[in-house]
Amino acid sequence: MEPTPEPDTRTRRRSREQAPKVTRQPNYRQLRHPFPAQAMFSDDEIAAIHDTALRVLEELGMRVLLPEARQIYAAAGAKVVDDMVFIGKDIVRAALASAPKRWALRAPNPLRDQDYAQGAMIFMAGVGCPNATDRDRGRRPGSIADFVETVQLCQHYDVIHMLGPMTEPQDVPVHLRHYATLQAQLEHSDKPLFLFSRGPGQVQQGFELIQTALGLSDAEFARDVWVSTVINTNSPRLLDNPMAQGLIDFARAGQMCIVTPFCLAGAMAPITPAGALTLQHAEALAAITLTQLARAGCPVSYGGFSSNVYMKSGAPAYGTPEHLKMQIGGGQLARHIGLPWRTASGAASNTADMQAALETTMGLWGASLAHGTLIVHTAGWLEGGLTFGYEKFINDIESLQVFSELASRPSGSAAEIGFDAIADVQPGGHFFQTQHTMDRYQTAFYAPIVADLNNFGTWSEHGARTSTERATDVWKQVLRDARKPEGAEERVARMQPLIAAFAAAGGASPMD
Amino acid sequence: MEPTPEPDTRTRRRSREQAPKVTRQPNYRQLRHPFPAQAMFSDDEIAAIHDTALRVLEELGMRVLLPEARQIYAAAGAKVVDDMVFIGKDIVRAALASAPKRWALRAPNPLRDQDYAQGAMIFMAGVGCPNATDRDRGRRPGSIADFVETVQLCQHYDVIHMLGPMTEPQDVPVHLRHYATLQAQLEHSDKPLFLFSRGPGQVQQGFELIQTALGLSDAEFARDVWVSTVINTNSPRLLDNPMAQGLIDFARAGQMCIVTPFCLAGAMAPITPAGALTLQHAEALAAITLTQLARAGCPVSYGGFSSNVYMKSGAPAYGTPEHLKMQIGGGQLARHIGLPWRTASGAASNTADMQAALETTMGLWGASLAHGTLIVHTAGWLEGGLTFGYEKFINDIESLQVFSELASRPSGSAAEIGFDAIADVQPGGHFFQTQHTMDRYQTAFYAPIVADLNNFGTWSEHGARTSTERATDVWKQVLRDARKPEGAEERVARMQPLIAAFAAAGGASPMD
Secondary structure (H helix, E strand, O other): OOOOOOOOOOOOOOOOOOOOOOOOOOOOOOOEOOOOOOOOOOHHHHHHHHHHHHHHHHHHOEEEOOHHHHHHHHHOOOEEEOOEEEOOHHHHHHHHHHOOOOEEEOOOOHHHOEEEOOOEOEEEOOOOEOEEEEOOOEEEEOOHHHHHHHHHHHHHOOOOOEOOOOEOOOOOOOOOHHHHHHHHHHHHOOOOEEOOOOOHHHHHHHHHHHHHHHOOOHHHHHHOEOEEEEEOOEOOOEEOHHHHHHHHHHHHHOOEEEEOOOOEEOOOEOOOHHHHHHHHHHHHHHHHHHHHHHOOOOOEEEEOOOEEEEOOOOEEEOOOHHHHHHHHHHHHHHHHHOOOEEEEOOOOOOOOOHHHHHHHHHHHHHHHHOOOOEEEOOOOEEHHHOEEEHHHHHHHHHHHHHHHHOOOOOOOOHHHHOHHHHHHOOOOOOOOOOHHHHOOOOOOOOOOOOOOOOOHHHHHHOOOOOHHHHHHHHHHHHHHHOOOOOOHHHHHHHHHHHHHHHHHOOOOOOOO | OOOOOOOOOOOOOOOOOOOOOOOOOOOOOOOEOOOOOOOOOOHHHHHHHHHHHHHHHHHHOEEEOOHHHHHHHHHOOOEEEOOEEEOOHHHHHHHHHHOOOOEEEOOOOHHHOEEEOOOEOEEEOOOOEOEEEEOOOEEEEOOHHHHHHHHHHHHHOOOOOEOOOOEOOOOOOOOOHHHHHHHHHHHHOOOOEEOOOOOHHHHHHHHHHHHHHHOOOHHHHHHOEOEEEEEOOEOOOEEOHHHHHHHHHHHHHOOEEEEOOOOEEOOOEOOOHHHHHHHHHHHHHHHHHHHHHHOOOOOEEEEOOOEEEEOOOOEEEOOOHHHHHHHHHHHHHHHHHOOOEEEEOOOOOOOOOHHHHHHHHHHHHHHHHOOOOEEEOOOOEEHHHOEEEHHHHHHHHHHHHHHHHOOOOOOOOHHHHOHHHHHHOOOOOOOOOOHHHHOOOOOOOOOOOOOOOOOHHHHHHOOOOOHHHHHHHHHHHHHHHOOOOOOHHHHHHHHHHHHHHHHHOOOOOOOO
């Protein structure tokens, strides 16, 4: 991918003579949702969910394991009894008032920056997977080699906007793992960075490494969001040590926490969509409040990942009607409090099959109609997040690209309507050779990356391969062609002495 | 499927004691679109497309092969030169004024009736396929045995609302084929019927067979829509003999023509979405006008099936961004003229893989956001319509059911929010055993028909089968369990003497 901007060329008029080798270069880098945000609940119902969530925090409270976090809540007037924190409505309302509505999400390459705001559509690949799988090498525990490959895959496709922890590099000791993942991100990509919140040692070192790699002054680092982390509550109503510490540390550094209660209706949350969303909302508000108490005005993303379980097995389900209803209800809650927010698609399927495509595509539509600012798990997620699948990643990229094209509206101008072109072709004829077609054919249509549009005979001659089988060729080619983005080697060179020093000092173990 | 109505039970409150064996019985029989209709073009652009289409009909004209049709147009004031018909704007406007906005689509079983109107969502399976395929028997030319099976599959799932010509029974001579397909529909289903428009002999016999089978008086048959046909123009701007004859014959009998220009942008239509829609609209208006001139006030469905070709091969593509843009633009044109309308999803994939799922699911969302009254090709369509796939059908049914659930909004009542349920569970606990869960768990969530939500280990123990492989078991079980609907044997018994008499008299050959 070139580091230069790629303007949308679809509306340009070209003739073959002027530009004989035009290829289509759509701009997938910065996207907006193609359709207006939708609703699942009435405004009154959303207000009732919000009010009930405030009641949950004030009357039932959150269990907060980290003493420093309890002290911060107490200093703001919350009632603390043992490790239970009861957060008054006014404290939450003040926090929501100080939380910003939008900010720039910065990338090592400024052309990759994102506007983190309501209405923006930012895609992250499937993340948090302990395993990786592909048709050549099979399913295996994630390694740093896999992590590097997933970064390269994410870098290749502009429609993936932000890095995350795609696979867990289990072959790197955990006290050194944050060095390896940050280096891989900075060496093989120039997109916005991710850092796990595994305690203050890793987080502070991560901040320092990023600041050094990007050559930022303290003021420059503090002024913008250069790195993000995901904060999961332990539903119901429990905030553990590394998560609370992460909220405090990221807030104080002005970096972005993506607050994500994981509320499975019928398991760790009430079985009803309204009930699961109430719990999601209460936990998210508690976490958002902690960030604003730690540093008023710091960027923090509302979020949720509420779906249902399959009642016969208790396993999480994705792309279900209930999942979509909670995505869209979650979007209503985000708009109710006026914050940008994160949602997710996903798949429970164990392999890259029709079930996987159905689940992920349904979840993508739900997430977009919910106007999720950041949509996570959009490519490669299998087994409810236990495995990152390379072939599924490629097929999901097709889905994301098709979907993203919808944000670009076709023109209904007289030239595009083309009365003269229609007049040019006799009844029963064809438009292949008209000037109207010749002027546009090179850039008119989306060009698929894995879909095979040959007829049955040709497809059979080519081996009658499924899109999952063909995807193997695609990801292998992407990895063969991968090269480090401009400036990456310099960024890594700047951070390496610091990594060496940190490692020599014993690394940084995660917080319990 | 029972012939009794199945009310939506999701909102009913039940306790285990009162109703220990409740199962979930959602009502998929009559559906409305879950989200508001969307737009791709501005209102001004839609008006310009409409006006240009009127100009196309008046200035460029349609080639109409059937002399009777030309006479009908001429009698209304259209200019006829050889086989070209130039239809003035006022003639078209008068026809649109007389076309009804909604009507009942009647079924042999009144519980299967549909409200054919803007806002309704009626699904038809994949139709028009010369071939059939499944994993057991492979790909073969369609037979009457295949046709019967596809009727049984469509009958089993309430989410398929209307029958169509799923596979072409090529083992039945074409002069007798309409007897076989009508008998199969009436014997194995009680849903709305379909009849090909292959000339006046087959059409008039078909009407008589249906009227006889259903025991309708002449007045009863004429008063309602008991059978539908699809009218394809030969784009660009050509109306052939059987299609024109069908428009006239169905109109005079008060039965439904589903007007469907098939405009492939870049091939038989201009390469731009606006241009292809202009041609679609012009051709549809010409056909609608003919029905209203043949009998003012007869029911006729606007429609279109505009997608793009793949420029490297010229093959049709489905579920592409351009397809969705033209679906949604088509819906705007239907609303502009105030008629219910037909659109389609579809798949170009040659097998039941992720590509097929992506194409069909994208097309389903586009068709619904376009508010297609009737959405065709929603289940089982492969190879751009050359093959009906049994395993794809089952996976597509899952997609249709998941989607249909979205039309049912979750409740945000205090009971559903469940503050007390949240209070019942301690931080870090679970909701499996709460009364709130126990009251609802049997009916809370969509129950999948082919998705496997087991974990990787259990799925592997069960043979690590894809959803395509599992679907084989599902359709085989459906066919094993299939039984004729109530009243079907009587309906067939009434029509059989007539079939015998028609056949003895030589059947009815199609029109050239």
